């Protein structure tokens with residue numbers, strides 16, 4: 001069933017890409033594995049999923065023991081006291097939402113001589129999550145984070161609010177793209193989840209984060 005779900009997702013991605021002349025090869029499906037068993041995750045890995053996302057550091061550390069041949073990425077809120085463990089597991093941290101957190105990542109990364117790739121999480125809607133940079137402070141935060149030698153900003157991430165129709169998520173995605181174009185056109189966009197990933201792709205998503213579409217509700 002997980003295999004069928006992934007096939008359906010791939011088909012939907014190729015359809016939306018064909019319609020808008022987007023290269024489907026640029027889209028990364030990040031399979032979000034929170035609450036899923038190692039067995040379930042391996043089913044996805046066995047049909048070619050090689051990017052896994054987690055919300056909690058400890059859950060990723062535990063699963064990494066069994067599944068280390070793929071790229072693990074952090075999508076949940078990261079607490080400073082978990083940064084050290086996070087650096088041992090994650091290739092990319094999507095959820096950097098404060099300068100303090102970036103500084104802590106920098107400090108811990110220096111100890112292990114790692115350059116940590118990160119995305120800056122942006123609050124594109126006031127009512128959504130508690131986390132993420134407000135747009136007004138993004139430029140200043142970005143300037144400070146860019147000075148950190150062990151941290152490499154690869155792009156922006158946002159979580160759109162839950163909406164009745166996927167189309168209602170479009171303004172948040174297009175806003176993130178505008179910000180990206182303004183700050184650095186070379187950056188990646190992490191946006192779109194199970195209910196709205198096609199709209200996110202239309203708006204320029206590079207990484208879509210899918211949980212329920214892969215594993216079921």
Ligand SMILES: *Cc1c(COP(=O)(O)O)cnc(C)c1O
Pocket residue numbers: 032034055075076159193194195209210211212213
């Ligand atoms: C859980 C989660 C996802 C996946 O959500 P689905 O709706 O199950 O696709 C994506 N991004 C983040 C940050 C999440 O916490």
